[in-house]
Amino acid sequence: MRSHHPHQSGRQSRPAVRALVLALTVVAAMLPWTGAAQAHGTVINPATRAYQCWQNWGHRHMDPALQTQDPMCYRAFQANPDTMWNWMSQLRDGLGGQYxxxxxxxxxxxxxxxxxxxxxxxxxxKATTVSRNFTLQFYDQASHGADFFRVYLTRQGFNPNTQRVGWGNIDLITQTGRYAPTQNISFNVSTSGRSGQHVLFVIWKASHMDQTYMWCSDINIV
Structure with a gap:
């Protein structure tokens, strides 16, 4: 009976292992994004639409409950799963301030x-309940810093259940100054007397290049 020698088997398989590792590296390089190298940030509280989908359903995106309990996230996931998985990278380059x-x-x-x-x-x-004065929390894994944040809020009477957000139905309520590179930024926001269901629209101008992010967060102001 032939004996099996682990070391001998390992030597024989090394070329195959190296070939497999190389193949996986090539495939990984072709993916749209690969973890922290392409990671950026988002508003985590009140959670943006994409972030709340990932936070609530990313670990159970195949759960049938998604369709009935959170139909908007279900539709977004069906339209393009990347909307949920790539919640950190909703960016455009080179806008030159022409938002x-x-x-x-x-x-x-x-x-x-x-x-x-x-x-x-x-x-x-799904909406986050906030008071008329609340703290916005932003997370940036890549620590780009900010030239500024601009925070807009839909006008009283806007209905997020039936209306898309447009420039004509939002008002600028907060603009910050610069922030040094860091992962966590927070600042206070006043909703200027509004109440009920609204959409918070935020622009983040990153500091490391002409790179602009925009998001919507659904809120219920009480």
Missing amino acids: QARTPDGQLCSNALSRNDALNQPGAW
Whole structure:
């Protein structure tokens, strides 16, 4: 009976292992994003539409309950799973400050990215309950820092269940100054007397290059 020698077997398999590792490396390089190397950030409280989908359903995206308990996230996931998985990277380069001119009405929540158009759809998005004065929390894994944040809020009477967000139905309520590179940033926001269901729209101008992020967070102001 032939004996089996682990060391001998290992020597014989090394070329095959090296070939497999090389193949996996090539495949990984071809993926749209690969973890921290392409990671950026988002508003985590009140959670953006994409972030709350990932936070609540990312670990159980195949659960049938997704369709019935959170139909907006279900529709977004069906339209493009990347909307949920790539919640950190809703960015455009080179806008040169022309945010309104280069972001059409009805496309604000996706930052005019066609792959994320499901985020523009009106409907019963899960909302975060906030007071009339609350603290916005932002997380940036890559620690880019900020030239500024601009925070807008829909006007009283806006209905997020039936309306897309456009420039004509939001008001600028907060603009910050610069922030040094860090992963966690927070600042106070006043809702200027509004109440009920609204959409918070945030622009983040990152400091490391002309890179702009835009998101929508659904809120219930009490």
